[in-house]
Amino acid sequence: MLIILRLQLLRKFSSSIAKRKINGHNKCQATSIVNVPKFSSEFELKNEPILEYQPGSKELTNLEEALKQIQCNQVEEIPIVIVGKEFKTSYERSQVMPHQHHQSIAKYYLADETIINKGIRSALEAKSKWERVDIKSRLAIWQKAADLMATKYRAQLVATTMLGQSKTIYQAEIDAAAELIDFMRMNAGFLNELLQYQPISVDEKTLKNHLLWRGLDGFVAAISPFNFTAIGGNLAYTPALMGNTVLWKPSDSAILSSWLIFKIMREAGLPDGVVNFIPAEGAVFGNTVTYSSNLGGINFTGSVATFQTLWKLVAKYLPFYKTFPRLSGECGGKNYHFVHASADVDTVVAATIRSAFEYGGQKCSACSRLYVPASLWESSIKKSLCEETSHLLMGDVCNYETFLGAVIDDKAFLRIKKYLDLAKTNPQCDVLVGGRCSNLRGYFIEPTIVKCHDPHDVLFKEEIFGPLLSVYVYKDSELLQALDLVESTTKYALTGSIFAQDEKFLKQAFEKLHSSAGNLYINDKSTGAVVGQQPFGGSKLSGTNDKPGSPFYLLRWSSPLTVKETFVPQREIYYPYMGIEGNCI
Numbered sequence: 153m154l155i156i157l158r159l160q161l162l163r164k165f166s167s168s169i170a171k172r173k174i175n176g177h178n179k180c181q182a183t184s185i186v187n188v189p190k191f192s193s194e195f196e197l198k199n200e201p202i203l204e205y206q207p208g209s210k211e212l213t214n215l216e217e218a219l220k221q222i223q224c225n226q227v228e229e230i231p232i233v234i235v236g237k238e239f240k241t242s243y244e245r246s247q248v249m250p251h252q253h254h255q256s257i258a259k260y261y262l263a264d265e266t267i268i269n270k271g272i273r274s275a276l277e278a279k280s281k282w283e284r285v286d287i288k289s290r291l292a293i294w295q296k297a298a299d300l301m302a303t304k305y306r307a308q309l310v311a312t313t314m315l316g317q318s319k320t321i322y323q324a325e326i327d328a329a330a331e332l333i334d335f336m337r338m339n340a341g342f343l344n345e346l347l348q349y350q351p352i353s354v355d356e357k358t359l360k361n362h363l364l365w366r367g368l369d370g371f372v373a374a375i376s377p378f379n380f381t382a383i384g385g386n387l388a389y390t391p392a393l394m395g396n397t398v399l400w401k402p403s404d405s406a407i408l409s410s411w412l413i414f415k416i417m418r419e420a421g422l423p424d425g426v427v428n429f430i431p432a433e434g435a436v437f438g439n440t441v442t443y444s445s446n447l448g449g450i451n452f453t454g455s456v457a458t459f460q461t462l463w464k465l466v467a468k469y470l471p472f473y474k475t476f477p478r479l480s481g482e483c484g485g486k487n488y489h490f491v492h493a494s495a496d497v498d499t500v501v502a503a504t505i506r507s508a509f510e511y512g513g514q515k516c517s518a519c520s521r522l523y524v525p526a527s528l529w530e531s532s533i534k535k536s537l538c539e540e541t542s543h544l545l546m547g548d549v550c551n552y553e554t555f556l557g558a559v560i561d562d563k564a565f566l567r568i569k570k571y572l573d574l575a576k577t578n579p580q581c582d583v584l585v586g587g588r589c590s591n592l593r594g595y596f597i598e599p600t601i602v603k604c605h606d607p608h609d610v611l612f613k614e615e616i617f618g619p620l621l622s623v624y625v626y627k628d629s630e631l632l633q634a635l636d637l638v639e640s641t642t643k644y645a646l647t648g649s650i651f652a653q654d655e656k657f658l659k660q661a662f663e664k665l666h667s668s669a670g671n672l673y674i675n676d677k678s679t680g681a682v683v684g685q686q687p688f689g690g691s692k693l694s695g696t697n698d699k700p701g702s703p704f705y706l707l708r709w710s711s712p713l714t715v716k717e718t719f720v721p722q723r724e725i726y727y728p729y730m731g732i733e734g735n736c737i
Contacts (some may be wrong), residue, residue, distance in 0.1 A: 186362045186715050189287040191348045195341040197684055200302060200333040205321050205552075211307070215321070218311035219550060222257055222408075230260040230411045232267060232431060235274045236424030239267055245431075247407045250318040250558040251548050251594035257315055258408040263432040268399070268440040271428045275371040275397040276446055278425030283367050283395045285423075287347070290393055291340045297420035298336035301329070305416055312409040313381045314549050318557035318594075321549070323511050324381075326680075328409060331382035334683035335701075339390050342703040351714065362715040367395030369475040369711065370448030373441040374398050374427075375434075377453045378405035378560050379514045385413045386700055387451045388427050391709040396448065398427045401437045405560050438462055442469060449478035449709065453516075456483040456615075456693050480708050482688075482695040484615045485646025487669070487678045488521040488638055490661065492652035493628055496675070497532045500524075500651050503677035505540055507649075508621040509599040510679065512556045514564075517647040517671065517679045517688075521612055522623045523634055529625045534584075541585045541599050548594075558594040559618055565595040568618035571611065575602045575620075580609060586619070607637050615644065635661060639668040646690030647671045647678040670697045 205212045222228075227246070231238035243262035249255050263271070301309060306329050313319050313328035343365070351361035372391040376384035388400040402410035414429045430437070438458075441447055442465035450466070452459055459481040466477055489504050507519035524533055544555040559565055569589050575581045586600030599619045604611055611622040626634035638648065648669035650661045658674060666672065670690030671681055681688040687702035689695055698708050726732045 183719075184360050184362075184717055186360075186364070186717065187286075188350065188362050188364065189347050192288070192291075192344055195291075195344045197338055197341045197345075199682060199684060200298075200330045200337070202326055202330050203306075205325070214307035215310055218307040219315065222311055222315055223255075227256050228258045228408060228411075230258055230407055230431075231429075232261055232263050233414070233429040234267070234271045234425070235278060235428065239263070241267065243433075245404060247316055247405065249315050249594075250405075250560050251596070253558075253562075253591075253594055257312075258411070260404075260407050260411075260431050263430045263437070265436060265440050268430060268432060268437060269444075271399050271430050272371055272441070272444050272446065274425055275399055275428055278423070279367065279371065279395075279397040282392075282397055282423060282426050287343065287365070290395075291344060293417075293421045294336050294340035294389075294393060297417050297422075298333050298340075300416050300420055301333045301336065305412065308412055309381065309409065312412055313406075316408045317378055317381070317406055317560065318549055319511060320554055320557065321552060324549075328381035331380070331683055332385045332413070335382055335386040335390070338684045338701070339386075339393055339706065342706055343393060346703060346706065358718070358720045360717045360719070362717070364713040364715065365394060365710045366713050367391070367397075367711065368448035368478060368709065370446040370473075370477070371441075371444075372396045372398045372449045372451060372478075372709065373437070373447065374400045374451045375437070375454060375458075376400070376402050376406070376410065378403040379511070379516070381406060381409040381413070383453050383700075384410045387453060388413075389417060390700075390706065391449065391451055392422070392426050394706055394709040396709055397425060399430050399437075399441060400427055401430055401432050401434075404431065407431060434458065438465065442466055445469075445472050445474055447473060447477045448475060449480070451709075452479075452481040454481075454483065459483050459695070478708055480696050480698045482516060482690075482700075483693060484516045484617065485644040485669075485690055485694045486521060486613065486615055486642040487517055487519050487644075487647045488523065489519050489649045489651065489678060490635070490638055490665070491522070491524045491528060491533070492631070492650070492654060492657050492661070493525045493527055494654035494657065495528065495651035496653065497528060497536065499675060500528075500533060501536045501540060503649065503651070504537065504621070505544070507677035507679045509541065509544060509556055509619050512559050512597065513619040513621075514559060514617055515679050516694075517681065518617075519649070519678045520616060520621060521638075521641075522621060523638065524623060524625050525628045525631070525634075526625050527628050529623075538585045538601060541601055544599050546596060546598065556599065556619060558596050561595060562591065564618065565589065565591050565597065568597050568616060568620065571614075571616050571618070571620055572597070572600060575600075575611060578609070580604060580606045581611070584623075607634075608641060612641050635664050638665055643693040644690065645669055645692040646694035647673070647681075649673040649676060649678045651675055667691075670694065670699075 246256040247258040309328040313324040374388040549557040586598035683701040687699035689697040
């Protein structure tokens with residue numbers, strides 16, 4: 153009886169509350185306390201035009217002046233920089249020009265464990281301020297930086313990359329100018345586009361859902377390679393764009409061009425401490441950052457062995473971290489061109505030479521494996537490929553007829569020479585073109601083509617990262633077996649190209665090889681991915697395939713916050729299906 157009376161009282165009370173709601177007693181205004189950045193239509197996702205540097209052009213004149221200044225002026229001294237303060241240590245090093253290794257162009261200092269730890273503490277302090285800077289202000293900094301790179305500093309970016317990394321004019325232009333500018337402009341544009349998405353709010357008068365973009369917990373360690381100036385800018389500054397603070401360890405062999413990027417970003421308005429410039433020995437830097445409990449992520453491009461070491465260190469210290477660090481890595485490849493009997497021969501030859509030998513094969517995406525049917529090899533490809541390769545000019549990159557300069561340093565020279573020696577002494581290999589090398593004046597390796605009778609030779613398995621192209625000639629009747637070799641021979645899966653005019657075969661090959669690469673090309677070379685057009689990255693031992701050059705890459709460096717605001721008081725306890733009408737009294 154008491155239970156029945158209680159239920160009756162609850163029903164009467166509930167009815168009274170319901171009437172009050174209908175009469176507007178509990179109405180409230182839907183005023184949000186969350187400041188959500190708004191999408192702006194001013195951002196245009198458009199690639200930076202590539203300049204041609206024709207004789208007498210303004211860009212060529214500016215470049216020649218920049219080259220002269222670097223070569224004739226005093227060697228630039230580059231300090232360690234943490235939150236705007238400069239540091240120098242007793243570990244002094246020099247950056248030389250690879251094609252004239254007697255000439256230094258920069259003097260720099262290596263940070264020790266104490267300085268790196270100071271950088272970690274300072275980055276964490278700076279993060280509290282940087283993450284409160286609104287996205288609109290961040291986007292403005294990146295826009296200004298892109299404009300400075302495209303105008304005031306373009307010639308210097310190209311010149312420092314040419315001399316410091318031994319790139320020809322065109323290779324430096326597409327890297328240190330066009331691609332770097334694209335990363336700055338387009339990553340800002342991609343972040344702007346991400347602002348367009350907001351979660352569904354069924355009735356904004358009663359509730360509002362928000363999604364906010366935050367940085368990771370802790371700091372980000374960026375470790376960049378020598379071969380692309382643009383990659384250094386992207387690895388260090390894209391996490392910063394998303395609200396992180398960064399310790400940037402640039403490559404010793406790209407220190408001058410990296411330093412220029414650092415100065416440009418400061419001029420564009422990036423506050424001190426957001427990105428800290430910390431050259432260091434790889435092992436010292438890696439051990440120190442992974443030992444910190446505040447590690448938020450590692451952004452890496454380099455060798456498989458180094459990335460595996462970093463991953464092992466993170467796994468070792470995982471119980472001590474305050475978060476699960478993000479690990480993003482791009483580790484190179486063993487990239488292929490697969491040629492079908494229906495392929496256009498001239499395209500195959502031109503694309504393969506460019507892919508294999510531009511910048512001395514020192515691109516993660518460079519073609520190092522060529523599979524050719526016997527019918528085309530003997531009739532046309534062999535002669536044309538070898539003759540054209542033998543005519544490539546190697547030397548000083550300031551000579552505008554030079555096709556490729558030197559490899560980056562003495563370690564690279566000796567590593568590539570080891571593979572050349574293997575090819576020369578292996579009876580299963582025929583050196584068709586090149587094979588010579590010299591390090592007397594610069595670290596020069598001739599563009600080399602080796603025909604291998606064994607498709608499982610070490611030259612087809614290991615990344616060489618130099619101007620050495622291995623060729624396997626397959627029988628036309630063994631087409632499918634040759635296709636199987638592409639993916640089964642190596643553990644890399646970065647880039648690959650299929651050359652054919654036969655559409656039936658192209659579909660068949662695509663289905664068979666779609667897991668052999670992160671970037672797959674049809675009738676085009678395996679190099680030359682463009683920001684916003686071909687997001688870059690591979691799987692397997694090629695890396696984590698996070699696709700820089702797309703909006704997805706930005707998500708790796710954010711820890712989004714979802715917020716739900718409710719504007720109507722919630723007082724009900726029971727649900728309708730329970731048959732009980734009641735409220736909290």
